[in-house]
Amino acid sequence: MNIDMNTSRTFPPLLAAFLIAVATPFSARVSAAQNAKPTDPATPAGIHAVYEAFSRAYETVDLDLLRAQYTPDCRYLPAGGGSVPIQTCDKAMAGFEAMFAGAKADGRRLGITFRFVDRSVSGDLAHDVGYYDVVSGDADRHAYGKFVVVLKRQADGTWRIHVDGFSPTSREAYEGAASN
Numbered sequence: 001m002n003i004d005m006n007t008s009r010t011f012p013p014l015l016a017a018f019l020i021a022v023a024t025p026f027s028a029r030v031s032a033a034q035n036a037k038p039t040d041p042a043t044p045a046g047i048h049a050v051y052e053a054f055s056r057a058y059e060t061v062d063l064d065l066l067r068a069q070y071t072p073d074c075r076y077l078p079a080g081g082g083s084v085p086i087q088t089c090d091k092a093m094a095g096f097e098a099m100f101a102g103a104k105a106d107g108r109r110l111g112i113t114f115r116f117v118d119r120s121v122s123g124d125l126a127h128d129v130g131y132y133d134v135v136s137g138d139a140d141r142h143a144y145g146k147f148v149v150v151l152k153r154q155a156d157g158t159w160r161i162h163v164d165g166f167s168p169t170s171r172e173a174y175e176g177a178a179s180n
Helices: 014-022 045-060 063-067 089-106 171-179
Strands: 002-004 070-077 110-122 125-136 142-153 159-168
Touching: 045 063, 045 110, 045 125, 045 142, 045 159, 063 089, 070 089, 089 110, 110 171, 125 159, 125 171, 142 171
Parallel strands: 002 110, 070 159
Antiparallel strands: 110 125, 125 142, 142 159
């Protein structure tokens, strides 16, 4: 997993159709480098664990692992303007399920990289703002986006994504995040 704390996070179900349509099988493994650089040593390790598990879910095409990173009552705010309603976790997971099923059927690898721009932790809530890069199929097949995530500490002390919102962006914006 590649977490660049200078700059983030989530892949949207709406991009699943794009990735399934353009991605082809590839032999090179798309994996994330282990170079997490937290901006604040006081950030709870459980928050980092959410992103590590999220990336692992992509790499292993494991919907159950991905689903486990969200609260049961989460809200998903997909891109699409005013015509796309806020979704429940079940609806969001259906989009991820379609993407993962397509990747499995085609023998495609998936990967996701995050760049964090902002993080705040206060009590049992945290938020992250940043960018993500989803790679599907050939290493040159990318879908870039920006995201805002609200994480919530659960009764057992683990952190989970409670609100997840995203919109597509350009490669230039993603790469520019590293210089912010």
